[in-house]
Amino acid sequence: MKIPWFYFASPPTFYRLAGWMAPAFFALAALLGAAGLYTGLVVAPTDAQQGEVYRIIFIHVPASWMSMFIYFVMACYGAVSLTFNTRLAAMMARALAPTGAMFTFVALWTGSFWGRPTWGTYWVWDARITSELVLLFLYFGFIALANAFEDPRRGDRAAALLALIGLVNLPIIYFSVLWWNTLHQGSSVKFTGSTMHVAMLWGMLLVALSFWMYSIGASLTRVRAIILERERRTHWVRGLAT
Amino acid sequence: MKPHEFYLWMSYGMTAVALLAEIVALRMRRARSLKRIEEERDLEAQD
Numbered sequence: 202m203k204i205p206w207f208y209f210a211s212p213p214t215f216y217r218l219a220g221w222m223a224p225a226f227f228a229l230a231a232l233l234g235a236a237g238l239y240t241g242l243v244v245a246p247t248d249a250q251q252g253e254v255y256r257i258i259f260i261h262v263p264a265s266w267m268s269m270f271i272y273f274v275m276a277c278y279g280a281v282s283l284t285f286n287t288r289l290a291a292m293m294a295r296a297l298a299p300t301g302a303m304f305t306f307v308a309l310w311t312g313s314f315w316g317r318p319t320w321g322t323y324w325v326w327d328a329r330i331t332s333e334l335v336l337l338f339l340y341f342g343f344i345a346l347a348n349a350f351e352d353p354r355r356g357d358r359a360a361a362l363l364a365l366i367g368l369v370n371l372p373i374i375y376f377s378v379l380w381w382n383t384l385h386q387g388s389s390v391k392f393t394g395s396t397m398h399v400a401m402l403w404g405m406l407l408v409a410l411s412f413w414m415y416s417i418g419a420s421l422t423r424v425r426a427i428i429l430e431r432e433r434r435t436h437w438v439r440g441l442a443t
Numbered sequence: 444m445k446p447h448e449f450y451l452w453m454s455y456g457m458t459a460v461a462l463l464a465e466i467v468a469l470r471m472r473r474a475r476s477l478k479r480i481e482e483e484r485d486l487e488a489q490d
Contacts, residue, residue, distance in 0.1 A: 253447045254450050256451060257451060260454055264458070299465065315450065315454070318447060419465060422473070426476045429477065429480065430476050433476070433479065433483065439480065441477075
């Protein structure tokens with residue numbers, strides 16, 4: 202079956218499609234979030250070393266994963282927009298940035314409140330934490346640059362370029378705990394397996410899935426507003442606001 | 444309040460605030476966009 206990409210990439214079509222899909226993704230996010238929090242806060246046992254405070258993991262790790270994953274997807278949309286000059290890809294990159302920044306902030310904030318009882322400090326200039334902070338600044342830079350031009354297409358191109366350059370930070374974040382001697386612990390979950398209790402692992406994975414669904418719902422909702430702003434002088438948008 | 448509860452509440456609370464703030468911002472942005480379209484259309488109709 203051949204997928205009509207150009208049909209779905211047209212702003213009027215995608216606007217309607219996103220309007221149908223976003224509530225479904227938000228509903229999925231709520232269901233998975235409830236299941237993940239129940240598993241993490243009720244089912245998962247108390248950690249032998251850290252006690253109850255380890256339960257911050259059920260937000261901290263999924264938020265950190267999403268902060269990096271959203272940046273990667275945003276850069277991919279940026280690359281597509283630069284290569285094929287597609288309007289929708291650039292709008293999707295713009296729509297993802299605030300959600301990515303929000304998850305990066307949540308990862309830093311929860312990490313800080315986990316660090317205080319376990320390391321004795323809210324903040325250290327550790328390689329993992331510093332590179333995550335750089336990611337937050339990259340998101341801010343992307344948003345600022347995208348909105349710095351009167352012509353939005355110029356803003357799209359400049360921001361896409363910044364997103365692509367900033368990609369180099371992702372492997373630095375991921376491998377920082379291996380490359381440098383850091384205070385931050387290494388990964389408990391790898392592609393080869395996990396050292397965690399099964400309930401802890403499921404709690405974390407369910408919340409991660411919930412954040413993923415939420416990110417899709419939020420970016421689809423935001424891209425609808427961006428489409429309205431960009432296409433406001435077209436007949437189909439004028440018809441919507443009646 | 445047990446010592447760990449403060450750190451848990453601060454983490455889960457801020458996450459809830461951040462998610463809610465984004466949802467409110469999304470709704471406000473959509474309402475602002477629609478209002479702008481209506482205003483521009485009314486201005487053109489007056490011309």
